[in-house]
Amino acid sequence: MESVERLFEFATQLLKDTFGFKTFRPAQEAVLKNLFAGKDTLALLPTGGGKSICYQIPALVLPGTCVVVSPLLALMKDQVDNLCENGVAAAALNSQVSKEEAFEIRQKAMRGELKLLYLSPERIQYELDHLLLRMEISLFAIDEAHCISQWGHDFRPEYSQLHALRERFPKTPLIALTATADSVTRKDIQTQLSIPPENVVLSSFDRPNLSLTVKLNYRKREKLNEIEKFIGKHKRQSGIVYCLSRRSTETVATELRNRGIPAKAYHAGLESAERIEIQEDFLNDRTQVICATTAFGMGIDKPDIRFVIHYNTPKNMEGYYQEIGRAGRDGLPSDTLLFYSDSDMVQLAKFAEESGEKDLQIEKLHRIEHYATSPICRRRILLSYFGEAFDHDCGNCDICKNPPQRFDGTILAQKALSAIVRTRQIENSHMIVDILRGKRSTELLEKHYDKIKTYGVGKTTPPAKWNAYLMQLVHLGVIEKSYAQDQHLSMTPYGWEILRGEKKLELALVRETESTPSKSLRTPKLATNDDDKLFQALRLLRLELAQKENVPAYVIFNDKVLTEIVAQKPTSLEDFAEIPGIGTFKCKKYGQIFVKEICRML
Template structure:
């Protein structure tokens, strides 16, 4: 097992649980594997495939995901192919022949294609194992439900001797049970890895309006100059307006959503993978097929609908283990709209519950990572030190007067107003909605002039979280005072609010952000690493990747480039000792990289 790992993947040791999972599969037993994105799921079925007779059949939901995996395997000298509708008939015929003759170690296939081929191709093949990737798609409780996945249960009936390994990065308890039931797994062992990704920083920004959001995003991208990132938006329309805003500022940016023609979506994805664009503005339709290891940041323009979705989307950053940043923008408007969607959905109770857990995460004033981990059933006794709450613990003050002003305005408007009108009343704005109802005559009109609109947004979010009012979603989102709100309003209790932390704007000449390197990484930000050498190695990697029409990270990952920078191997043997460089890459790229390093050292 270890020899094969070193030979093909260039690693000296396994990550936690990988070895146990591989041994379990080699004993022809079923398994359900939960590992976070970037946790090394693929090796759990790729290595048993290499060590077994026959071909492993990997079921994958997206063509782009298959393409990425197959390219990475071929780059490591492993015989792999993908049978799908994007191939021409000759390609597919050659692949079928290779499978029947046993020349392919891994065959990637979509669920639809699998069902079409099970009585023909699969019957004539010697199959070593079935791997069901993104297995949460099988369950209607999962967040990416795909009806065609539900028929995968036939595999065990037709091939009872072949072990099945189901893999996913995000599944709560209900979804796990459903995956096991629907796939008819026989006495499966469930392997759950830690969901902690300490290299990813977590930040939430509350109550920003569109203009402020755009400004904050531009500053953020300038601080992360030249690095790849994804901006997730709730609507298709928003992805396009955000992309246009960035393009006007000279940022290379693409758009991805389900309403675009297939060709345009594929081009955007291809441009992003090959570093021709820096940013993709996307709906949740984007990313499942992205195995790009050097995505350095993810921004959520809106609140996601569940912690599963959020966790999977931020997991696309920092898959190589290097420091990466995530930012979530959260406003009352998002919450109101998502609650409306959840209420009108088929699974109303589940979706509302999932949204409430997401809301708790966004409004938390305790370590955010602990909330994420506890959602997936993992407890930790220590704060992470790499989220905004840990870095800037909230200070509190007596906010009774502020709360009373807001509640008084709600009461005087007979609890018939939404948050935007409430802020207009408090700020003394003569808006159409205010004057139309005569609210400018209220005693509370203008009593909160001294507080900026964004701060009012934040205070109202806090008040909602503290339970001082509720939002009647079935009554045009009107605000209703609760009994604990009444206690504050009539002076029977006091309200404590968190101080709003305003960030200092960063100019283009401003200080670069200090990078905190995760503890487990084998190098430090300064330790013997030359930026000039790193850039030279990046340039060489890009040239080699372009020659082979491959994404750069498939040639060598950023992590490997950093390790080369530090150890500076000057022989091909030393080059092959670097973690992440297998035999195939050593022979193929060793000479080029070693020559460059030698020149640099001399």
């Protein structure tokens, strides 16, 4: 077998030729080198972080066909459309394919004429004993791998059978990919697929192009007024409004249409044909706004969604992160807005109580509550949840734009950290607060915690404030809170540095009531009016080409590529080929058409 470095060199050339990029991101490089060395790998990359490249390029490098397990038909179609537009032989076997088409796809797969074959987790169970035995398989790729774990926010029972791939094809490398997995879910994926810890590639979960804003306890009319203003800043741009129920998707869509905003409702109660039509209208920019339940979006790879609104409070951080992650996948500035309300929390708590994992779901709900109500940089809280310490404020959330009063919280933090250490990191926040407050509960006295040095050092701080400060320490990555039933607090390396006095820590002053923050929206702006005219002309040209090809406009070129074309204004094919995101196949197919239009507009 060729050396890893040689294969990687070939992969880098294919990246430029096929997708128009000169280099891999660090996490992508680590994944590819693992796979070229034959190592099974778990890749955790943020939404928009280039996950598909991690298996699409190895599929082109390695002999045989890459088999991709994908959870949704829309996701398969989108990936196959994109690959075919880049000149890559790809197909999907699913319920939308006719018997004749399925027969032809199977024949191509057996003849080795496909580089990528997409299958649903249900379909792959059948094909284990049929098609897969008759193919040369280069690689297995399991997309949305958090669906494997019962602890994942989107568990799919069919996914839990995928360990059979490892058993039946032990010598074929496997990659599992996800953008939303906390530490518990990650470990479960590793266990089920037998992926060793050293083969986990973890990229930053940060999406700096997304602005984060939360608004607290707005009434219905106030919400709709705010949404109308928010969407008004995004003229001709696509967005999603997520709602908690089917009824609210219909209500919100109707209200927005009454206000002159093209909006449609999408939920699982609609007929399949109607759902597909609504989705196609959104993908092809015929509908600006989709008001949807979380049934919408998991399979959507539309890169130019400029805003995501949560009309209701999400039930957990994983789902929230995945849903806001559908905005700005092209890397351009995009906005998110979450409406948090106590009434939503009451309803979600009821759902959690009725679930099979009551304690876990309640705890996850608490983390959303603290994200929405805490006076700390939202991005720091979000990244901390996924195990990533972020040691500075982001400057792109409502808290950072309207910062609360802060103080040197080092000594206060050290008091709490000392209590956690002196109780051997096995106690929950309630016990830690009782110790700091000098409370004489039966359990505390039985454990002799009244004898430790930290007992009673925080008497003057009310319990509610201590709880708020402890949550700040969790959000800032100073301590960790377990999902286990006891919900014990434990130290992080960052926490030890603060306890030893090696680092200072600023905390937000907890007041009796927090004011609702405001928000300034950012929209991607082009340099000049002439640039804007050129962008709109190229956008129209892109739409005409997309209609001829019967694919969404972004499959031709996404907004980021169009913006770069406008900035560089290439007037020759050679210059056009140098635009990031334009591969050799697309340059030959569309280059002359776009160059001609640019020359006409200049």
